[in-house]
Amino acid sequence: MLFISWVTNAQQRTISGTVYDSENETLPGVSIVVEGITNGTTTDIDGRFQLTVSPSENVLIFSFVGFETQKISILGKDNVTVRLVSSTQGLDEVVIVGYGSVKKSDLTGSVSSVKAADIAAVPVSSIGQALQGRASGVSVTQNSGIPGAPTTIRIRGTNSIIGGNKPLVIVDGFPVVGGLENINPADVENIEILKDASSTAIYGARGSNGVIIVSTKKGKAGKFTVDIDSYYGIQEQSKKIDLLNAQQFVQIANERAVNDGSAGLYFPNPSDVTTNTDWIDELFDASPVQSHTITITAGNERIKTSQSFNYFNQDGILKNSGFERATLRNNTEAKMSDWLTVGNSLILSRSDRQFSGDGGNRAVIEAHIASPTESVYDADGNYNDITLNDYSSLSYAPTALDNPMKWINEYSDEILTTKIFDNFYGLFTLTPNLTFKSSIGVDYSTARSNRYLSRLLLDGTPGGKAYRGSSESYSILNENILNYKNEFGDHSVNAILGYNTQTFKSTFISTSSSDFVTDLLGAEVLQDGSLPGVPRSGSSEWGLASLLGRVNYSYQNKYLVTLTMRSDWSSRFVKGKQRATFPSAAFAWKVSNEDFMNDIDWMSNLKLRASWGITGNQAVSPFQTWSSVVSAPVVLGGSLGVGFVPGAPANPDLKWETTDQYDFGVDFGILNNSVRFTFDYYYKKTSDLLAQVNLPSSVGFSEITQNIGEMENKGMEFSIDAHIVKSKDLNWNTSFQLSRNRNKVLKLSKGADVFPGPVNNLISEFHIIREGLPMSSFYGYVNDGYDSEGNNQYEDDPRVIGNPHPDFTFGFGNTLKYKNLSLNVFIEGAQGFDIVWGSKFLLRNSFSRGANQLAEAMNHWTPSNTAGATSPKIQSSGEFRGSTEFIEDGSYIKIRTINLAYDIPTNKVSWLNSAQVYINAQNFFTFTKYSGYDPEVQAYGDGDLRLGVDNNVYPSTKTISMGVRVGF
Numbered sequence: 001m002l003f004i005s006w007v008t009n010a011q012q013r014t015i016s017g018t019v020y021d022s023e024n025e026t027l028p029g030v031s032i033v034v035e036g037i038t039n040g041t042t043t044d045i046d047g048r049f050q051l052t053v054s055p056s057e058n059v060l061i062f063s064f065v066g067f068e069t070q071k072i073s074i075l076g077k078d079n080v081t082v083r084l085v086s087s088t089q090g091l092d093e094v095v096i097v098g099y100g101s102v103k104k105s106d107l108t109g110s111v112s113s114v115k116a117a118d119i120a121a122v123p124v125s126s127i128g129q130a131l132q133g134r135a136s137g138v139s140v141t142q143n144s145g146i147p148g149a150p151t152t153i154r155i156r157g158t159n160s161i162i163g164g165n166k167p168l169v170i171v172d173g174f175p176v177v178g179g180l181e182n183i184n185p186a187d188v189e190n191i192e193i194l195k196d197a198s199s200t201a202i203y204g205a206r207g208s209n210g211v212i213i214v215s216t217k218k219g220k221a222g223k224f225t226v227d228i229d230s231y232y233g234i235q236e237q238s239k240k241i242d243l244l245n246a247q248q249f250v251q252i253a254n255e256r257a258v259n260d261g262s263a264g265l266y267f268p269n270p271s272d273v274t275t276n277t278d279w280i281d282e283l284f285d286a287s288p289v290q291s292h293t294i295t296i297t298a299g300n301e302r303i304k305t306s307q308s309f310n311y312f313n314q315d316g317i318l319k320n321s322g323f324e325r326a327t328l329r330n331n332t333e334a335k336m337s338d339w340l341t342v343g344n345s346l347i348l349s350r351s352d353r354q355f356s357g358d359g360g361n362r363a364v365i366e367a368h369i370a371s372p373t374e375s376v377y378d379a380d381g382n383y384n385d386i387t388l389n390d391y392s393s394l395s396y397a398p399t400a401l402d403n404p405m406k407w408i409n410e411y412s413d414e415i416l417t418t419k420i421f422d423n424f425y426g427l428f429t430l431t432p433n434l435t436f437k438s439s440i441g442v443d444y445s446t447a448r449s450n451r452y453l454s455r456l457l458l459d460g461t462p463g464g465k466a467y468r469g470s471s472e473s474y475s476i477l478n479e480n481i482l483n484y485k486n487e488f489g490d491h492s493v494n495a496i497l498g499y500n501t502q503t504f505k506s507t508f509i510s511t512s513s514s515d516f517v518t519d520l521l522g523a524e525v526l527q528d529g530s531l532p533g534v535p536r537s538g539s540s541e542w543g544l545a546s547l548l549g550r551v552n553y554s555y556q557n558k559y560l561v562t563l564t565m566r567s568d569w570s571s572r573f574v575k576g577k578q579r580a581t582f583p584s585a586a587f588a589w590k591v592s593n594e595d596f597m598n599d600i601d602w603m604s605n606l607k608l609r610a611s612w613g614i615t616g617n618q619a620v621s622p623f624q625t626w627s628s629v630v631s632a633p634v635v636l637g638g639s640l641g642v643g644f645v646p647g648a649p650a651n652p653d654l655k656w657e658t659t660d661q662y663d664f665g666v667d668f669g670i671l672n673n674s675v676r677f678t679f680d681y682y683y684k685k686t687s688d689l690l691a692q693v694n695l696p697s698s699v700g701f702s703e704i705t706q707n708i709g710e711m712e713n714k715g716m717e718f719s720i721d722a723h724i725v726k727s728k729d730l731n732w733n734t735s736f737q738l739s740r741n742r743n744k745v746l747k748l749s750k751g752a753d754v755f756p757g758p759v760n761n762l763i764s765e766f767h768i769i770r771e772g773l774p775m776s777s778f779y780g781y782v783n784d785g786y787d788s789e790g791n792n793q794y795e796d797d798p799r800v801i802g803n804p805h806p807d808f809t810f811g812f813g814n815t816l817k818y819k820n821l822s823l824n825v826f827i828e829g830a831q832g833f834d835i836v837w838g839s840k841f842l843l844r845n846s847f848s849r850g851a852n853q854l855a856e857a858m859n860h861w862t863p864s865n866t867a868g869a870t871s872p873k874i875q876s877s878g879e880f881r882g883s884t885e886f887i888e889d890g891s892y893i894k895i896r897t898i899n900l901a902y903d904i905p906t907n908k909v910s911w912l913n914s915a916q917v918y919i920n921a922q923n924f925f926t927f928t929k930y931s932g933y934d935p936e937v938q939a940y941g942d943g944d945l946r947l948g949v950d951n952n953v954y955p956s957t958k959t960i961s962m963g964v965r966v967g968f
Contacts (some may be wrong), residue, residue: 016050017080017907019043019062024117024914027064027084028222035059035071046223046913068672072728079907085726096192096213098170098202099481099496099548106554108562108586109199109611110663110680112136112719114191116217118813121824121899123231123291123920123961125312125323127180127188127214128153132896133811133828135193136717136737137680138210141936144361145238145956147314148323148353150181155195155210156682157713157741157805158775158944161754162705163657163690164619165944167193167210168203172331172345174423174441175206177475177504180214182349182419184310184327186229186293189215195717196663196682197613201584202550204566207615208659208686216345218331219297219304225913226968227295231920233961236286237317238923239933241839242855246276246372252857252874253850259875267373275375279367279404282376287315287322289959305332317957318363320408321355339429345441347421355413363411365952366404368839369851376405383456402458410454412522420444433486443475449510452522462515463530466523469510477502492554500548505541542622543571560588564613572620574652582658584613592669605669605676610662617657620690624705625654649701657707659686674723683714685746693749708749711775715741731817740808743774755779756945763838764845764882767946768800776947778802778834780882790861790873794883802887804948807832824899830936835890836882836949837932844880890935890948892928897921913967922959 019030026047033040034057043049051060053074060080063069067084074080093104095111104113112135122130128151132140139154155167169176171183192213194200200207244252250273253266267273295308310327326349333343355363370386378384383406423441430436451467453460481498513529521528548566564584571578591597591606627650634643665680689709695701718738725732748754754769756776768779778801781794813826843853860871901918928935934956 012052012054013078014050014052015060015074015078015080016048017082018913019047019049019064019082019084021067021084024083025220026223026913027067030062030064030084033061035061079905081905081907085723096190096215097194097199098211098213099173099479099498099550100483100494102494102552105590105605105607106552106560106588108552108560108588108609109194110137110196110609110665110682110717111199112138112193112195114193116189119185119188119191120229121826121920122185122897123233123922123959123963124185125181125289125291125314125325126151127183127185127191130185131191133737133809133826134813135811136678136719136739137195137682137715137741138193138739139809142956144953145317145934146323146353146355146954147316147321148181148325148351149954150179153180153212155193155212156684156715157743158947159208159659159684159686159711159713160617160619160657161689161691161709161711161769161775161945163617165209167212168200168206170211170213171347171421172214172216172423173425173439173479174345174421174443174477175203175475175502176421176443177473178419178443178445180212182325182327182351182417182421183214183216183347184293184308184312184329184349186291186295186310187216187308187327187329187347189217191215196586196611196665196680197615197659197661198562198564198584198586198611198663200615201564201582201613202548202566203615204546204548204582205544205568205570205580205616205618205656207582208617208657216329216331216347217295217297217306217308219299219306219333221299221301221304224298225296227297228293228966229295229963230290230292230965231918231961231963232288232290233920233922233959234286235289235314235317235957235959237280237284238926238956238958240280241368241931241933243280243368243852244372244855244857245278246273248855248858249372249852252853252860255874256876259873260877273373275373277370277372277375279370279372282405283319283363283367283408284317284955285319287317289314289961301335303332303334305330307331316355316954318355318408318954321954323351323353325349325351341427341429343425343427345421345423347419349417349419351417351419353415353417355408355411361951361953363404363408364954365842366401366407368843368952369401369846370404371850371852374403376403406456410456410460410519412450412452414450416448418446433484435483437479437481437483439477439479441477443477445473447471450523452519454519455516456519464516464519465512465514466516466526466529467510467512467533468523468526469508471506471508473504473506475502475504490556492557494552496548496550498546498548500544500546502544503541504543505539507537507539509535509537511535540622541571544618545569556593558590558593560586560590562586562611568616568618570618570656572618572622572625573654573656574625577625577653577655580616580656580658582614582616584611584615586611586613602670603668604671604673605667607667609665609667612660612662615659615661617659617686619657620654620705624648625652626650646700649695649699649704651704651706653707654690654705655688655707657686657688657690659684661685674726676721678717678719680717681715682717684712686711686713689747691749691754694752706749708747709745710747712744712746713741715739729819731815733815735811735813737811738808739810741805743805745769745771745773745775747771763836763841763949763951764880766836766882766886766949769945770800773800774803774805776804776945778804778836778887778948780884783883783885786861786866786869786872790866790869790875792872792880792883792885794881801884802834802836802948804833804835806830806891820903820905822899822901822903824897824901825895826897827893828896829891829893831891833890834887834948835930835932835935837886837888837930838949838951839932841880841882841886842952844886847876888930888932890928890930892926892930892935894923894927894936895925896923898924911968914965915967916965918963918965920959920961920963922961923956924958924960 030043058075119130141152194211250267250270291312293310312325315322328348330346425439428436449469453465455464512533513526515530550564553561567581588609628647629644630647661684663682668677688707692703758765784793809830861869861873898921904915906912932950
C-alpha cells in the first residue's frame, strides 16, 4: 500500500496560474475545480492559485459570480493564465454620472464611456488627444503641433456665438478650470461623457456644452502593486508643403519683372545663384518624446490608496520648442468607522512650455516666406539678413524680414505653470439607506511667462525687448450631498439632494522693458532696459451657489424614470437676473426584461430611452453687465496726466443662455451582449444667445453685448461594440462610432448679418454669421478662372462659399489578441467640410513683396497655358479676395494609432505580476485631398467665430515610440 501511494504521488502534478478580468485586473475568490470531480480550490487575494491534479485530469473549470464560466485545458501545461469575461458584457458596469453612479443597464440618458485601456493604447501628452474619435458626438481637434498645445473639444456641436462652447470638465468630482492638459493620461481609470440634458442638467448653468467626467485610479483592498509604464519615441513632421526651390524662384522672379515692365531682371544671371536653402528643413528636425510613470496601489478593508508620479518631456520638431511636465497624484480613502469614511484626491503638476506662443507660429510663417536664394549665414558666419523685394535695385521699398533661423535662436518664449488640485471629502453613513457626503476642494494655478527679443532681431530693436507676466487663479468649491437608496418590492429609488457653493478669482500683472546693453540676461532683469514699458494688471472674480436634486426610480427593473432639478445663483449677472432653474426628465423602458421577450434567446438587451431638459451657459465676463471706464492720457494745467473715459456701456438685462434639448435613444444587445448597438437622435435649441450688437454713433460706443439670438443643433449618433471572436488563444474586439450634427443660426438681432472680421492681418475675412446658415460659414467670391490678361476673375456678388462643419465624423477601432500578442488599430476621420488654406492666401498676398510661393505657382497662367493653369499671371499687382481659390475640401481619414504589444510570461517569476513591451505608431497615415499640413489642425482652432481656417500654424507630427509596462 505504501508503494502504491508513493507511485500515485509521484505521478501527480501541480498546476498554478493567475486569473484576470477583461481589464487585466486580478480576480480573487474564483472557484476552480477539475472537470468531473469536486476537487478544487479558489484564487487568493492576488488572483493566483495552485492545484494538484492526477495525470488523467486535463480540464479545469473556472467560475465566478458575474462572469462566464470557462473550461481550460491543462494538457501538457503546468501554468495557465485565464481571463474571465463578464457574463453581462458590461451592462452591470458602474457608470459615473453627476454626483453619483449608476449601473450601465439603468442609464436613462446619453453617456459615452472611454476606458483606461483605450487611453493606454495612445501614448500622448493630454487626455484630449486620446479621446479623438473614441466617443460618438464628441469632436476633438488638436489646435497645433506645438508641444503641449491644448485640444478643442465640442460635444454635439457649437451652441454659442461668443458665450463659450467648452464642455465642463470634472476630475474626481471637482469642476476644474484648466481643462484636461494638466492630467497625466496614465492616471485615468475611466472617462464618462455626458451628452443629453437629462445627464447634464444636474450641472445647471454649466451643462449646455456637455460634461466630461474624469475618474483617476483608486486604491483597491487587498492589493499592493507597483506598476511602471515608460516609453520613448521619435517625432517628425507629418507632411511637407512643396515650395519653390531657388531655380524656380529665380525663374518666377524674372518673369514677374518682365510682366511688370521693369527695366531689368531681378536675377540677370540665373546661373550665378548657387544657394538653395530649404528653410523648412533648416528649422525643423526629428525630435524625441518620452514619458515615465510609476504607480503604487495598496489597500485593505480600512484604507485604500493609489499614488503616482509622471515625468513627460516632448521636444518640438521646430528647434528650441518643447514641453516638459511633472505630475504627482494621490488618491487615498480611509474607513474611520462604520459610519465615517474620509478621502482625499490630490494632483500636483508643473509644466514648462518653450516657444509655445506666437513665436512658434511666426517662425513657421517666415520659413515659408523667406527666399530660397538666401543663405542662413553670411561669409563671416553671421546671420544673413533678408529683405523682401531685395532682388536688385529695381525693387520696391524693401520690407524687412528676420532670418527665420535667427528668429528661433534669438527669440525666447517660456511659460511656467503650476497646478494644485486638492479635494477632501467625508462620507457619513446615517442609516443603511441614507448617506451624507461633504467635500471641499481647491483648484489653484499660477503661470509665469517670459519673452525676450534679442537685439539682433528687427522686432527687438532698439536694444532688445523683454516681457514678463504672471497670473494666479483659484477656485474653491464646497459640495454637500444627501443620498437615499432603497428597494422595496418591485420599486427601487436612488435620490440625491444637494447644496453647492463655488468662488473663483484670478489676477494678472505684466510689464515690459527695452533697449538693453546686452542680451545675456534676457528677461530676467527688466530694470536694465532704459525704456520701461507700461505695467498692466487686473483681476476677475465670480461666485456660484446651487441647489440640486435628482430622483432615479425603477419599477420591476423594466421602467426607469429620472427627474432632475437644479437652481443656480450667479454673481455674473445683476440682481433680478442672477437666478435660473434647469429641469430635466428622462424615461427608459427595458423591453428585454418583459415576459414576452423570454423566448427570444439571441436578444440580450433592448432598452428605449427618451429625455428632455434645459441647461444653461453663464459664460459672461464677471463685469460685463456693468459700465466700465478705461485710463487715457489727458492734459491738465498744461501737464500730461492720466484720466478715465467710458470704456463700455452697461447692460443690466444680460442673462443666461439656455439650451432646450430632446434626446431619443435605443440600446440593443445580442448574443449575450457580445454585440452591442447604441443609437441616439437629438435636437438642441439655444436661446438668448450672447452677441455683439452695433450701436448708433451718437451713443458714443460702437457695440454692446445683448441676448438676441437663437441657434439649433440636431443630429444622430451610432456606435457598435462587438466581441467578434473569443476563444482560448484568439480574441477580436471591434468598435465603431459615427456622428452627424447639423448646426444652424436661427435668429440674430434684426436679422442682420454678423461679420467676425479677418483671422489676422495676414488673412482676409472669410466668415459670416447669418440666419439660416451654419455658424461661421465661409463667405466671399466665387473664383471664375482668369481673364484674357491672366488676372483672377470673380463673380459679381459675394455669397456663401463653404461650410467648416463636417457632414459626419467617425472612429473605428480593432483589437486583435492571439495568445500573448495583441494588435490595436484605431482609425478616425471627418467627411464633408471645407478649410480656408491660410498659407496659400498669405503667400499669394505677400508675392508683391518678394515672398516665396507654393510650387504650384510654376503652373501659372501664360498666353500658352490658359486652360490648365492653377495660378494667375505672375505679376506684382493683382487682386486677391477671400474666394473659392483658397478653400479646399478638408475631408480626411487618419490611421490614428497602431499599437503592437507582447505580454511576457511571468508565471515563473513570483514577484512579477505582468510585463509587456509595445511599439506604437501615431498619426502615421492620413488620407486627404487637402493640400495644407493637416486638415484637422484648425477645425476649431481659431475660436468658434472663425472656424475652419488653417492659420499658418506649427505643423502636426507623426510619432513612433517603444515602451514597456511592468507590474510588481
